[in-house]
Amino acid sequence: MNAIEIRDLSKSFRGMYAVDHLNMTVPKGAIYGFIGENGSGKSTTEKLICGHLVPDCGDIKLFGKDYTDPGVRVRVGALIENAGCFPGSSVYQNLRMQTINLGLENPDEEISRVLKIVRMEENANIKFKSCSLGMKQRIGIAMALLGDPALLILDEPINGLDTDGMRIMREILVDITKNYGCTVLISSHILGELEKIATHYGIIRRGRMIMELSAEEMDARAQVFTTLKVDDTEGASSALAKKYSDVRREGDGSIRVYDVDDTEEIVDYLMKSGFVPYEIKKNKIGLEEYYIELMSKKEDA
Amino acid sequence: MSSELQFKSPTFAERLKGMLGVDFYRLFHTPLFYIFLAIAAIIPAMVSAMTMMPGPNGEAATPLYSNVWQIIAASESLYVIRGIADYANMNMVFIFGGIMVSIFIGHDYKSGYVKQLFTTHAKKQDYMMSKSIVCAFAMICMCGTYFIGGTLGGLLAGYSTEVNALSLILAILGKMVMSLGWASLYTLINVIFRRYFGISIASSFFFGTGILIIGAAAIVESIGLPSFFLNIFLYGSSVNACLESSFGTLVICALVSVGWAIIYNVLGSYILSKSDVY
Numbered sequence: 396m397n398a399i400e401i402r403d404l405s406k407s408f409r410g411m412y413a414v415d416h417l418n419m420t421v422p423k424g425a426i427y428g429f430i431g432e433n434g435s436g437k438s439t440t441e442k443l444i445c446g447h448l449v450p451d452c453g454d455i456k457l458f459g460k461d462y463t464d465p466g467v468r469v470r471v472g473a474l475i476e477n478a479g480c481f482p483g484s485s486v487y488q489n490l491r492m493q494t495i496n497l498g499l500e501n502p503d504e505e506i507s508r509v510l511k512i513v514r515m516e517e518n519a520n521i522k523f524k525s526c527s528l529g530m531k532q533r534i535g536i537a538m539a540l541l542g543d544p545a546l547l548i549l550d551e552p553i554n555g556l557d558t559d560g561m562r563i564m565r566e567i568l569v570d571i572t573k574n575y576g577c578t579v580l581i582s583s584h585i586l587g588e589l590e591k592i593a594t595h596y597g598i599i600r601r602g603r604m605i606m607e608l609s610a611e612e613m614d615a616r617a618q619v620f621t622t623l624k625v626d627d628t629e630g631a632s633s634a635l636a637k638k639y640s641d642v643r644r645e646g647d648g649s650i651r652v653y654d655v656d657d658t659e660e661i662v663d664y665l666m667k668s669g670f671v672p673y674e675i676k677k678n679k680i681g682l683e684e685y686y687i688e689l690m691s692k693k694e695d696a
Numbered sequence: 697m698s699s700e701l702q703f704k705s706p707t708f709a710e711r712l713k714g715m716l717g718v719d720f721y722r723l724f725h726t727p728l729f730y731i732f733l734a735i736a737a738i739i740p741a742m743v744s745a746m747t748m749m750p751g752p753n754g755e756a757a758t759p760l761y762s763n764v765w766q767i768i769a770a771s772e773s774l775y776v777i778r779g780i781a782d783y784a785n786m787n788m789v790f791i792f793g794g795i796m797v798s799i800f801i802g803h804d805y806k807s808g809y810v811k812q813l814f815t816t817h818a819k820k821q822d823y824m825m826s827k828s829i830v831c832a833f834a835m836i837c838m839c840g841t842y843f844i845g846g847t848l849g850g851l852l853a854g855y856s857t858e859v860n861a862l863s864l865i866l867a868i869l870g871k872m873v874m875s876l877g878w879a880s881l882y883t884l885i886n887v888i889f890r891r892y893f894g895i896s897i898a899s900s901f902f903f904g905t906g907i908l909i910i911g912a913a914a915i916v917e918s919i920g921l922p923s924f925f926l927n928i929f930l931y932g933s934s935v936n937a938c939l940e941s942s943f944g945t946l947v948i949c950a951l952v953s954v955g956w957a958i959i960y961n962v963l964g965s966y967i968l969s970k971s972d973v974y
Contacts, residue, residue, distance in 0.1 A: 423701075442972075442973075445811070445814070445815045446814055446815065446818055446973075447811060447814055447815070447972065447973040447974065448972045448973070449969075449970060449971060449972055458701060458703065460703060462818075463818045464703070464705065464818065465705050465706055465711065465817070465818045465819060466703040466704055466705030466706070467703045468815065468816055468817070468818040469706060469816050469817075470701075470703060471815055471816065472815075473811065473812070473815045475811055476808065476811075477808045478808070479807065479808035479809045479810075479811045479812045480807060480808075480809065481722070481803065481807045481809060482807065483726075484725065488725060491721065492718045492721055492722065492809075493718075493812060495714060495717035495718050495721055496714045496715065496717070496718045496812065496813065496816060496817075497714060497816060498706070498710055498713060498714045498717075538812060542816075545701050545703075
């Protein structure tokens with residue numbers, strides 16, 4: 396059973412499709428990285444799943460049930476755009492309201508539990524408006540975590556966070572999927588961060604899903620390349636191009652040789668050709684580069 | 697958290713209990729409610745006291761009312777107002793209430809909390825019903841403080857206390873019962889104009905003044921119907937709960953209030969289910 400299954404989902408605003416016959420499958424227990432440029436339809440899709448927007452057409456199933464089923468919706472936690480808290484109320488009061496809304500027994504225990512997960516046990520009594528952006532995002536996650544959610548929908552939860560905030564958020568997300576069996580749908584522009592936690596990816600463009608793949612598939616598709624720095628970049632790249640099919644010169648003066656796993660062989664060939672590299676690195680294309688390349692291919696098409 | 701996923705659908709009562717719980721918690725934890733309770737007490741007290749203040753040259757004031765209770769309910773059913781005395785009674789609570797409901801619901805949308813509510817509550821009628829009930833409760837409380845303020849102001853101003861006590865009680869109960877219909881109307885208005893806070897407040901104020909009853913009265917008169925028919929409107933029944941009230945008046949108030957509350961709730965739920973939350 397998949398956590399989310401979307402078929403042929405569309406949503407338009409004033410005749411313009413924000414989500415255009417989208418298909419999407421999020422496996423149960425996954426951390427699904429939802430990627431796309433600004434205005435590609437990520438947030439609209441998330442709002443549609445949460446029932447905040449009314450679709451033009453299409454079908455959304457959550458854990459095999461229709462998304463309007465109250466039983467399944469009560470097990471969805473969401474952080475979309477902001478935490479959805481009353482600024483004049485304290486962190487505790489905001490969480491208390493959500494425990495009442497969800498009809499939770501032992502609300503104080505539940506509040507302590509989620510505050511502990513988001514590392515905010517000491518901040519329960521401060522007013523929401525006094526919290527920093529990072530704290531507000533964590534409170535939003537705490538709100539979403541109340542009531543044993545089976546599915547968490549997080550829209551750009553790491554936006555605006557500093558390095559430490561991102562690290563904490565990353566740890567929280569891994570913690571809740573590993574220890575609590577939650578499925579997480581997370582959209583983010585910070586692909587480097589997403590890459591560290593996602594088990595699956597969905598790439599959306601102009602409201603359409605252009606690719607869905609698991610982290611393993613992503614890994615398999617990711618190109619290996621060796622970065623070399625030599626004094627005579629032009630001569631060395633010409634020499635390498637005679638043997639290897641994909642050799643590129645980068646803006647920083649380095650040369651990249653793609654899809655060759657044996658770095659030693661490259662260096663050996665280069666030395667025999669009369670070029671001595673002073674820096675050698677073996678890399679793999681990351682999610683961000685893969686995404687940029689995919690987008691540029693789509694643009695060309 | 698469980699590893700085996702179970703999805704138990706909450707019953708209607710469980711859903712409503714959750715939503716009502718949040719709204720009551722918010723109501724009691726927001727200064728807004730207490731400010732409006734104070735306003736509802738101060739305004740009638742001020743009106744009563746000011747009507748008995750001497751003129752600038754020390755001339756005796758012409759009393760606006762003949763007894764204390766006319767600030768609570770008009771002495772007779774006057775659908776079309778002739779002066780301030782006909783207007784200044786407990787019906788003013790429905791104007792204060794309208795503004796309070798607009799701010800209360802406006803905060804839901806402005807803070808984004810409405811997203812939490814609609815994520816976990818798939819059924820939109822939960823929202824409409826909860827807001828209508830909680831805001832009706834707030835207006836009933838305002839009727840209570842209005843009564844205290846109006847009575848104290850009237851007594852201090854030296855008005856007579858002579859009254860048919862049963863009619864007075866029935867009139868107050870009638871107006872309290874009408875709170876449900878009014879709260880439902882304001883909830884509907886705020887759902888319709890949820891993206892425009894200013895228009896929500898202005899519309900609530902406009903409807904709360906009962907100014908539309910003038911047009912309704914003209915229509916009823918032109919087709920030769922007795923003015924009693926104006927009681928089918930919220931303002932009509934609210935005015936009908938006067939110092940001549942009987943048990944019949946209270947029954948009419950209850951029927952009209954509940955009837956409109958159902959209509960407004962059905963309309964509001966339909967609008968919410970067919971349109972985007974924001």
